[in-house]
Amino acid sequence: MRLRERLRAFQVWFNPNRRRRAGVALIALGVVGMFLNPESRWTLVLGTGIYWFFTALPPVLGGKR
Numbered sequence: 001m002r003l004r005e006r007l008r009a010f011q012v013w014f015n016p017n018r019r020r021r022a023g024v025a026l027i028a029l030g031v032v033g034m035f036l037n038p039e040s041r042w043t044l045v046l047g048t049g050i051y052w053f054f055t056a057l058p059p060v061l062g063g064k065r
Contacts, residue, residue: 016056023053 001009014022026049033042 019052019056023049023051023056025049027053 026045028049030042030046030049033040033045
């Protein structure tokens with residue numbers, strides 16, 4: 001399987017629903033990690049979770065298109 005095909009298969013598998021779940025998990029992990037060890041770089045995990053969560057949301061929430 002070539003790289004392009006593997007990337008496309010991953011993009012199909014990592015759909016918005018899974019991206020939202022992974023984002024929430026990373027946000028929770030980042031918050032817990034910040035409380036347990038505040039001097040480490042948990043903000044990177046938290047930032048990645050926030051990015052994944054908000055990019056998985058629909059473009060228009062409750063409005064007209």
